[in-house]
Amino acid sequence: MASIIKVNNLSKHFKGIHAVNDLSFTVEEGDVYGFLGQNGAGKSTSIRMLLTLIKPTAGSISIFGKELSSHRNEILKQVGAVIEKPDLYKYLSAYDNLAIFAKMSGMKPNRTVLMEQLKMVGLDERADSKVKTFSQGMKQRLGIAVALVHNPRLIILDEPTNGLDPQGIADMRNLILHLSREMGKTIVVSSHLLTEIELVANRMIIIHKGKKIVEGNVAELLDPSKSLVQIETTNDVDARQKLLQTRWADLLHDNEHHLQLKMNKEDVPVLIAEMVSLQIPVLSVHPMHSLEDYFLSLTTQAGHVESIAN
């Protein structure tokens, strides 16, 4: 499968702040690629560099096999984006907004095509209404129509569910899946709502403080055989010392705050039995197998991430 986006050692520094630091990742054709991170992790800065809104301090970006810096216009003709809020010209109608951005993408706006696009996002009946009369959800849908109007190969959605109600979030999820499965689009979607990404992405990257924490296949990262199990005891330091003398030592993570082991789920009862026999009082066991737990585990233990990623 061909690489659609290839980012190498990308960095962006703002007056001493390392917003993005030595970031590398690859998006393959047909991927729904989740870009995950907490607020301020560097997701938007990275996405803006993909769209040439921000110039990188260092590193390179190639899209569709071409260097972005030297083939900007050629590449952006095949890219559609919703960047954070779907801000559009409030004093213009939905149709006029769509026509403007279609023209800017190199299209000759045709009323039939534009109306079809508006119909796809459920705004055909409000085509001539001014955007200032739209709800947040309607603006978001119009933003999607603007991103898709020129039939791009690559769609970049930066926090597309921000400000949406539960129904809007569900609609957005269905739209992403439709674009990927029915239309074969490659999609990069960023969010801090991890459960949303878990439901749509096949591959993902997690970044924290501008650095890559982990990148990979969502299914593999969530593979139960590679589950992270967190055990709460009355004295974690003592428990760790005792476990280091056992066959479980290799599975222990070097985490000073929590007692965590990367292990098969089926082995958990055996471990607990052995801990009891070692007179380690176990208070609770947390299998951290959802993406959210995984994400929280990684991002709240910055010093520990390398070992988990490996």
Next chain:
Amino acid sequence: MWNLLQIELFKIFRKPRTYLAFAIIAAFIFLIQVGLLVNGKDWMKFMMGSLDETMNIDYNKLVNGYAVCFFVLNLLLVHVPILVALVAGDVVSGEASMGTLRLLAAKPVSRTQIILAKYFATAVYVFAMLLWIAVISLVISIAVFGQNDLVVAKTNGLQLIEANDVLWRYFCAFGFAFIAMMVVAAISLLLSVLSENSIGPIVATVGIIIVCTLVSEMEIPIYQKYIKPYLFTTYMLGWKGFFYIGSTEDGETIKGSIQYLPGILKSIAALLVYIVALVGTSVYIFRKKDILS
């Protein structure tokens, strides 16, 4: 580029704010025309001063469309920069504050083209505004007050320009005013590129014009010698030069002549240099700018 220009024009002329300037201009000129229709002769008598006692003056002829237009331009062109800034100051910063700048800059058009399209669209707006002023202040005034010779006040007295020697001077004056207003538009554009909100560039442009005009007008030698030659406001009122007619050594006016043509050409050159420098700087900054809004 033509595509982009069309889009920018569409955006400018769909904004209600754009038409505010046209409405203000129309209201202002209408007030002057009504005032002069009622008290035009008194105004002309005031202009003539003591000449009224030594000469037989036909005020019905002197209060004509050309004179009304000249009066309007004297009062109005000083304030038009505010109306230019109202639109030009908003072209980039307005998009930044609205959030559309990031969508615009992520499209397959170069940033240089975006800025130039915005500046050229502003030029069309300025041209339309001056055309509007010309139509209302000149065409309507001629229709209402008629055509006749134009009396122009100079520092050393009054000067009469024959009716058939006036119209081309207005064309030149409006052309000059267009260049002068494009300097204002270029200042606004630069400030707009540097700002993330619309009000800042508009207020800052007006502030710069006020300060520069005051410094230009101050009769302080150090300012006159070292600062005034570099201020754009020094050259902005050069349009009046088209109404200063040349004369022979005997004092006879020369029809179709301009008294200080080299001075006017120097003003035009200075204003063009300002435009190139300001627009060039705007393009340079915008190309380098990280769009974070």
